[in-house]
Amino acid sequence: xxxxxxxxxxxxxxxxxxxxGLDSATTLAIAIKQDFECYALSFDYGQRHLSxxxxxxxxxxxxxxxxHRTVRLDLGALGGSALxxxxxxxxxxxxxxxxxxxxxxxxxxxxxxxLAWSEVLKANDLFIGVNAVDYSGYPDxxxxxxxxxxxxxxxxxxxxxxxxxxxxxxxxxNLSKAEIIxxxxxLGVDYAMTVxxxxxxxxxxxxxxxxxCRLRKAGFEQAGVKDPTRYLD
Amino acid sequence: xxxxxxxxxxxxxxxxxxxxGLDSATTLAIAIKQDFECYALSFDYGQRHLSxxxxxxxxxxxxxxxxHRTVRLDLGALGGSALxxxxxxxxxxxxxxxxxxxxxxxxxxxxxxxLAWSEVLKANDLFIGVNAVDYSGYPDxxxxxxxxxxxxxxxxxxxxxxxxxxxxxxxxxNLSKAEIIxxxxxLGVDYAMTVxxxxxxxxxxxxxxxxxCRLRKAGFEQAGVKDPTRYLD
Numbered sequence: 001x002x003x004x005x006x007x008x009x010x011x012x013x014x015x016x017x018x019x020x021g022l023d024s025a026t027t028l029a030i031a032i033k034q035d036f037e038c039y040a041l042s043f044d045y046g047q048r049h050l051s052x053x054x055x056x057x058x059x060x061x062x063x064x065x066x067x068h069r070t071v072r073l074d075l076g077a078l079g080g081s082a083l084x085x086x087x088x089x090x091x092x093x094x095x096x097x098x099x100x101x102x103x104x105x106x107x108x109x110x111x112x113x114x115l116a117w118s119e120v121l122k123a124n125d126l127f128i129g130v131n132a133v134d135y136s137g138y139p140d141x142x143x144x145x146x147x148x149x150x151x152x153x154x155x156x157x158x159x160x161x162x163x164x165x166x167x168x169x170x171x172x173x174n175l176s177k178a179e180i181i182x183x184x185x186x187l188g189v190d191y192a193m194t195v196x197x198x199x200x201x202x203x204x205x206x207x208x209x210x211x212x213c214r215l216r217k218a219g220f221e222q223a224g225v226k227d228p229t230r231y232l233d
Numbered sequence: 234x235x236x237x238x239x240x241x242x243x244x245x246x247x248x249x250x251x252x253x254g255l256d257s258a259t260t261l262a263i264a265i266k267q268d269f270e271c272y273a274l275s276f277d278y279g280q281r282h283l284s285x286x287x288x289x290x291x292x293x294x295x296x297x298x299x300x301h302r303t304v305r306l307d308l309g310a311l312g313g314s315a316l317x318x319x320x321x322x323x324x325x326x327x328x329x330x331x332x333x334x335x336x337x338x339x340x341x342x343x344x345x346x347x348l349a350w351s352e353v354l355k356a357n358d359l360f361i362g363v364n365a366v367d368y369s370g371y372p373d374x375x376x377x378x379x380x381x382x383x384x385x386x387x388x389x390x391x392x393x394x395x396x397x398x399x400x401x402x403x404x405x406x407n408l409s410k411a412e413i414i415x416x417x418x419x420l421g422v423d424y425a426m427t428v429x430x431x432x433x434x435x436x437x438x439x440x441x442x443x444x445x446c447r448l449r450k451a452g453f454e455q456a457g458v459k460d461p462t463r464y465l466d
Contacts, residue, residue: 072305105349108389112345116338140389148388152381156341156373 011037013123014169015114018042018068020055021196022216023129023172026180028063029187030171031127038065039121041114045073045106051204055195062193071113107140111149111168118166119157126153127169133176146170177219185225192228205232244270246356247402248347251275251301253288254429255449256362256405259413261296262420263404264360271298272354274347278306278339284437288428295426304346340373344382344401351399352390359386360402366409379403410452418458425461438465 014036018024031038042056053070060068107130114126130141139145150168154160172180184191196216197206206213208231220227247269251257264271275289286303293301340363347359363374372378383401387393405413417424429449430439439446441464453460 104352105345105390108348108385109342109345112338112342115341119337139394142388145385145388148381148385152341152378152385155375155378155381157338161372 011035012125013037013039013066013118013121014125014127015039015041015118015121015123016065016127017110017114017129018056018060019129020052020057020059020194021129021212022177022184022191022194022219023131023180024056025059025189025191025194026184026187027127027129027169027171028059028065029184029189031125031169032063033187036125036127038063039117039123040065040068041110041117042068042070043073043110043113044070051200051202052195055193055204058193062190069117073109073113105140107138107145108149111153115153115157115166124165125167125169127171129172130170131172131177131180132174141173143170143173146173176222177215178222181219181223181225185223190228192230196229201232203230205230207232244268245358246270246272246299246351246354247358247360248272248274248351248354248356249298249360250343250347250362251289251293252362253285253290253292253427254362254445255410255417255424255427255452256364256413257289258292258422258424258427259417259420260360260362260404261292261298262417262422264358264402265296266420269358269360271296272350272356273298273301274343274350275301275303276306276343276346277303284433284435285428288426288437291426295423302350306342306346338373340371340378341382344386348386348390348399357398358400358402360404362405363403364405364410364413365407374406376403376406379406409455410448411455414452414456414458423461425463429462434465436463438463440465 012035014031016024016028016031016038018028018040019042028038028040040056040060042053044050044053056070057068107128111126111128114128118124118126128146130146132142146168150166153166153168157166160166175183181191195204195206196212198210198212199207206229208217216229217227245268247264249257249261249264249271251261251273252275261271261273273289273293275286277283277286289303290301340361344359344361351357351359361379363379365375379401383399386399386401390399393399408416414424428437428439429445431443431445432440439462441450449462450460
C-alpha cells in the first residue's frame with residue numbers, strides 16, 4: 001500500500017478559457033504559476049478560422065494542463081457579428097462605440113459553459129483573459145461584468161450553494177497590452193505560438209491589419225520587445 | 234405604395250425558452266397573450282430522449298411563433314447529471330437536497346444563448362418557465378438567480394448598455410403546478426402535446442414514475458383536471 005503523502009494538499013482545480021490568443025495564453029501561465037491544476041476550455045464558435053484552436057492545443061500541451069476540451073458553440077447560427085458572419089466586413093481602422101467584431105453575449109455563453117464544467121470537476125476557480133483597457137468597446141470585458149457573473153455563478157450552481165463558492169479570476173483586466181506581454185514573457189509564454197488575428201490563415205499567419213493585429217503589434221512596440229508574430233507578408 | 238398603419242406599434246419581440254414541457258408551454262402561452270412577437274428557442278443537450286423537442290416544434294406551430302430554433306449544446310460531453318449521463322440512475326422517489334437530475338449550470342447556459350439571440354433580434358424580453366415551488370431543489374430555478382441573470386444581461390450586452398435593457402420574465406416562478414395548469418388551460422394550452430417525463434419514449438409517452446412525472450400527475454390531481462398525459466402503461 002502506498003504511504004499517503006501527508007504534507008501534500010489535494011490540487012486546487014481551475015478551469016481556464018483558452019482561445020489560443022495572447023491574452024488567454026498569459027492567463028493560463030498565471031494560473032499555472034498559482035499552482036492550480038488547470039483544465040483548459042476552448043470553443044469553436046464558427047470563427048472565420050480555426051488556427052487559434054490549434055494554437056490553444058499547442059499551449060495546453062506546453063503548459064501541461066490536465067485536460068483540454070473544445071466545445072462546439074452554435075453562436076454562428078445566431079449571427080450578428082463580423083467574427084461569425086461572413087457577410088459583415090472586418091474593419092481595418094478603429095471605430096467608435098461597440099465594434100462590429102463584438103459577438104453577442106459571447107463571454108456570457110463561454111463563462112456559462114466553463115461554470116458547468118467547473119461544477120462537474122469540483123473546481124472552484126475559473127480564469128478568463130478579458131481586458132478592459134484595450135478592448136473597452138466590448139461590454140462583456142468590464143470588471144462589473146465579471147463581478148456580476150461571479151455573483152450569478154454562486155447562485156446558479158450546486159457548488160456555489162452547497163460548497164465554498166466560485167471565484168472568477170480576470171488577472172489581465174486592468175493591464176495594458178504591453179504589461180500583459182511583459183508579464184507573460186516572465187512566465188515563459190512563447191507568443192510565437194499564439195494567434196490573435198481575426199482572419200489568420202489556416203497556418204496561423206496574421207494579416208497585420210485587423211483591430212486585433214493592430215493592438216497586438218502596438219503592445220510589442222510599447223513593451224520594447226521584438227514582435228514574434230508570423231505575418232502573411 | 235402601401236399606406237403606413239400609423240395606429241400600429243412595431244411588434245415587441247421576445248425570446249422564449251421552449252423545452253416542450255408543461256411549464257415552458259404555459260410560459261409561451263403567457264408571452265403570446267401579452268402580445269409579444271415570439272421567437273422560441275429549444276436545446277438538444279444530450280437528453281435521454283428527443284421527444285420533448287418534437288413537442289416543442291408542435292407547440293411552436295400551434296401558437297404561431299415567428300421562428301423556432303433548436304441549438305445543440307455540448308453539456309452532455311461535460312457530464313455530471315442523470316439527465317445527460319446514462320451511467321447515473323434516475324430516481325423514482327423524492328430525495329433530499331439538489332437532485333441527481335440537476336444538469337450543471339443548465340439554466341445559465343440556456344439563458345446565455347437566449348441572450349445572444351435576443352441581441353441579434355433586438356428583442357428586449359426573454360421568458361423562462363422556471364418554477365421555485367415544485368423544483369426548489371434546483372438552485373438555478375430561484376428568483377434570486379433570475380434577478381442576478383437580469384443584472385448580468387444588462388452589463389453583458391450591447392442592447393443592455395446602449396438600448397433599453399433586457400427584462401427576464403419568469404411568470405411561473407411562484408406558482409404551484411396546479412396553478413400553472415389552471416392558467417395554461419385558460420390560455421388554450423393543450424397539455425396532451427407536452428412532454429415532461431425524464432425518460433419518455435421516442436413517441437413522447439411518459440413513464441409515470443420519475444420525479445417529473447410525479448410532480449405533473451399531482452398537479453393535474455390538485456387542479457381537479459383530467460390528466461391528458463400519454464403514459465406507457
